[in-house]
Amino acid sequence: MIKKKILLVYLIMSFGLTNFAQQAISIATKSNVLILETDKDNSLLSSYFGKKLNNEHEYPTIQSLDKYKPGSDDLFNKREAYIASGSLNLLEPALTVTHSDGNKSTVLTFSNVETEQIDQNRKLTSIVLKDAKYQFQVVLKYLAYYNEDVIEQWVEIKHQEKGIVVLNKYASANLTLSGKKFFLKNHYSGATREMRSEEQQLLHGIKTIDSKLGTRTNLLHSSSFMISIDQLATEDAGEVIAGSLAWSGNFKLDFETFDEYYLRITAGINNFSSNYTLKAGENFITPRFVYTYSTSGKGLASRNLQSWVKNYQLLDGKGERLTILNNWETTYFDFNDEKLNELTKDTKKLGVDVFLLDDGWFGNKYPRNGSTSGLGDWQYNKQKLKNGISALGKEATANGVKFGIWLEPEMVNPKSELYENHPDWIIKQPERKEYYMRNQLVLDLTNSKVQDFLFKTVDDIFKEVPELAFIKWDCNSLIYNANSTTLKNQDHFYLEYVIGLNNVLERIRAKYPKVPMMLCAGGGSRVDYAALKYFTEFWPSDNTNPYDRIFIQWEYSYYFPSIAIDNHITDMGNQPIKFKTDVAMMGKLGYDVRVNELSKNDLLFSQNAVQTYTSFKNIVWHGQQYRLQDPYENKVASISYVNDARDEAIVFNYYVATLFTNGVSLPIKLKGLDPAKKYKIEEINLYPGTKSPIDKEKTYSGDFLMKVGFNPQVNANRTSVILRIK
Template sequence: MKKIMSSLMALLLACQLAHAQETIIVSTKNLALALEKDADNNLVVAYFGQKLAMADEYRKVRPLDKYKPGNDDLFNRREAYVTGGSVNLLEPALAVTQSNGDKSLVLHYVSSKVNRIDANQTLTEILLTDPQYQFEVKLFYHTYENQDVIEQWSEILHHQKKAVVLNKYASACLTLSGNKFFLKNQRNGWGQEMSPEEQELLHGIRTIDSKLGTRTNLLHSSSFMVSMDGPATEDEGTVLAGSLEWNGNFRLDFETFDEYYLRITAGVNNYASAYTLQPNETFTTPKFVYTVSTTGRGQASRNLQRWARDYRLCNGTKDRLTILNNWETTYFDFDDQKLSHLLDDTKTLGADVFLLDDGWFGNKYPRNGATSGLGDWQVNKAKLKNGISSLGKEATEKGVKLGLWIEPEMVNPKSELYEQHPDWVLKEPGRKEYYMRNQLVLDLSNPAVQQFVYNTVENLFKEVPQLAFIKWDCNSLIYNAYSPYLKNQDHFYLEYVRGLNSVLAKVRKQHPDVPMMLCAGGGTRVDYKSLEYFTEFWASDNTNAYDRIFIQWEYSYYFPSIAVDNHVTEMGKQPIKFRTDVAMMGKLGFDLKVHELTPDDLTFCQQAVKVYDTIKHLVWHGEQYRLQDPYNNKVAAIAYVSPDKLEAVIFNYYVSTKFETPINLPIKMKGLDPSKKYSVREINLYPGTKSPVNSEPTYSGDFLMKVGFNPEATARRTSVILKVTAI
């Protein structure tokens, strides 16, 4: 009997332990997040890192932890979603004021379910509740198996009789373990987008945020990388790359604790944005996307880029159009005759689209500069006597497409729109208006304004049925942050973005295949929420090709090249070949006075468009490898390799700014098949030049990746494009 009782007790204890240690595995091909219910029904992070071969071993991880948190230990708990006012006194992901004024929230694990979306996607949903306050939080983990990417967000709901205030409501918090942590992020400024910084995360909280309302990446990027144990390199080290999918104010908190841990909390910035959640109303946070690589930053980038093309970027697997923009050719000074010549130039160049930029609208207050007309979206009859529809017809007759610039979220005080609808403008009661670029922001929290913006875009498509491209600009921050429409100003920053996204979703639903460029005084509005609606973004108003090498290099850590608009302009003193070669590392466009080009320069540009057509599939859809960085080398190099490893294109640029001998070591390639034989030849040569690159020998992929190949880039050969083809 004693043996039987002993066995029953052992079985009961085993069942209790199994129940207490219920494990939920969120995994991709190489990445795993193991969540467990502890003895107090808290959902904690048991493991986050490389996927284990045997799934049943995840439950063995937490017992090996150096720390054994007890009831009196306030800092070692590693909840999957930290709440404020309970036993965890670190930075919360969710902080609330209950309807009775209590600031506490204690979430207990209730249940989980897994939905297999398809062979590559899985959605895990976990329900947490605070039964004392009838408060619910659902955590969502959307995995992309082959991309090694996870999207995470939460839904917040309560069933109390009165409203609850959400004081902070992050999308996710992740707990990383390691001896040291290094944050790589990018600071921004006009013309200096994506300037890199890296620092060790020491004690305390490092916060990166935006309170700008629009153009939210103007000062800091909402994308980042964290390396564990030591700074990662391109091909070595464990690194997490993350990006918040939100085009409003954001907040990223990095808090180290207990020597060996880092908590990353990512979400909407709660600055001036306490949200009053009504009973039975569901609040959904933005998505936070991340990936982990154990082989350096390069693989993390490729994971995000592949995921973006396949699942997030609008039409990311499709083609793009090559553009000739008139901005730097004419600025606001043009008429029917000039535009007709520019249509001819577009055809001569071989580009697909002529993009008519700012200045085509406004009559009572003509848009002849940045001070007037914004908001009055009627064609300027003095400039375009035949109307905008006539220009669309002429473009079609000449064998090119027409695109238009718009900035429908903004208004000039000197406009008919401002005179007729002052209540549609964001401005603080009784205070002087503050202008940025002579304009104010329309109140997109107001449904009437949302409808106006949508109608503005839709009317253009009705007036110009041939309209084939939209450049959507945003040149102002939100300075006068008060909505005449909203009763609760704490909701303003959220409702503004919700209104904007509602308009964008309607436009995209109505015109699913029309390319749209996201522009905001440079690359200050690039995030994966916006890129659900836009096919591409303007990376910087700084089009100096030398600077662009660095800017485009940094964008590539998070965004695919197909999304990055690069134009050949007259900025900088580099040869036109250098400027064009740099612009080819993305979505090529031109902003040149084509009619003023020398015969050789024109011939080169025409040839470059044709060459680009033969390699753009690699740039847009290939796997990107950063071979040699521009910060520490004379020659910078980036490769794009086809998924089947049969071909690649390699861009090489001489970036030394001081006198150097022309002798360079071979550059090791990446991503090729070591067993295949390849030919290497230079392409996109300037007329009348001969390449010193010998295209006769063939090389194994093994040789090219271990020994490399010298592109012979020098101060006299500043840009070299190599085409690598399997034999």
């Protein structure tokens, strides 16, 4: 680790038309650069964000070439790097402050800059801005990941005023883009219909995407997005900014066009009902806004983010994953020791790694025999499990598989001992009617006693089942009637809830750093980069219909790597088991099936499929992903993964036509191969008794496959085809 902290004194540069001193600050990655400069008022401006120039000494020329002047309103639309409200800039601010004397005006000017070379790939730039009238400062933080072409941006705020300061708004970033047109790709969701995509031109005004849900904050809108500049970008062409806010709570993204040629993105915590009272000397740190820039379309932007996630954000992002047999859709709440012991044998028979015991294993005074009772009472049900969960763990080990368990630690049923004994631990408004989602309420994680209870819940299960190898962490309710019985300042509630949750997860990971955990939350409604620090994977949707999953998984792929996405084969959908399995293999494979009810051929196919998946899973998890053919615009969807050596690839192809078609398809052009290498193509994961029409002995150059393509012969009779290219 190279650890150097240097106070940089930047070269004094001057424009040809002015005589004021100018500071220029460069935030650079392998291909891109963000240039920040001061003006004659010592304001910090965003001068350029785009591809690096060959000659870095030409950056100061950029600002002088901008001849556009909005009449007499030059100051009104300054392209400030971080806008504070109450002064001359009247665009949407990143920061709004009520100072200790009641004044709401903040003017930030440049003070100094420091850089820290963390290692050969990461460089942190810290820019200090101060208000000359008040002892108030904002430090803009930019962490550049050189090889991934990714920047993390956040701010740290503190003051030494004679009294408290109230932060009314505290975004992580303002990012200014220049162009003639801007197109926003964003995602909206609902239960079982996650990550629906829409793309629109941003016209006048502000487009806001936000969440006020408290938990499951991505349920309605995703905190990830893409911006195309000048024209709609394709997979392989066009300028694209891809970004996401790393925060598991309420978020707000504002997209504001101004002066005809600019777009300002303001990203941060949603300040809805969340004024923050900041004491003198206290340091307020915002979450990180993560973004990348690509001049080669959406595909490269995705690969940049995926590489960053795997290398730096996702827990064990470069490691292995376990395949699972989950009992939920097999038994639901109706099970006992005998049924579960048979399922551990089925886990071994199928060939997967883990038997996962889902909901319904706990509660005695109020048994968890349905969704209305028991939640919060984390003692095993003595009627269902006479020998306890410890015996299940031992049984799994005896059968040569691992044991995992389902939890929903943040939640409580009103019909539970926890609710009866600790009504002060529940989030609710006094003297108001309780409102339930899925028959449950949310525990108050702003309360340290509740945090202790959550940690103890997990810790006690590990004590009872030392061999516990997997946790499925669910979160099925939103926060209604937001209020804490112990929190002194209710304005801090939404922030303190997330801080409390993270405190619990930090403690769990300190004691159990390696145990895989799936973030469930009723589907992909709690999926953000911050959560992935603690979880090895997430459940993208309760909709496991493989046809729908093609589209859901396609959209998640814009921001999240396949190793993080759990895909299970279930009874949902009437497609054959091969189609279901082929779709689930495009990520982390799992099963929710009645193994004992599979036909002889379906069982044989599934056993072979697990082995086939094992032979190529590392390419899917750790290779470079290329979206080849869009399911929205084609009758065949296609996506590929190429290993780093570019000598092997896995290509998934799915028939998605819903109208009658003649079945003739053009070849699909591959990507990411070595044009000079020769390749053979073999169809894999065939159903027993079927023969592939693809000649696995024929050779093709990488150049041919990328320019002409290959026809996987997918049609209404061959609805899914997986190709191994070597």
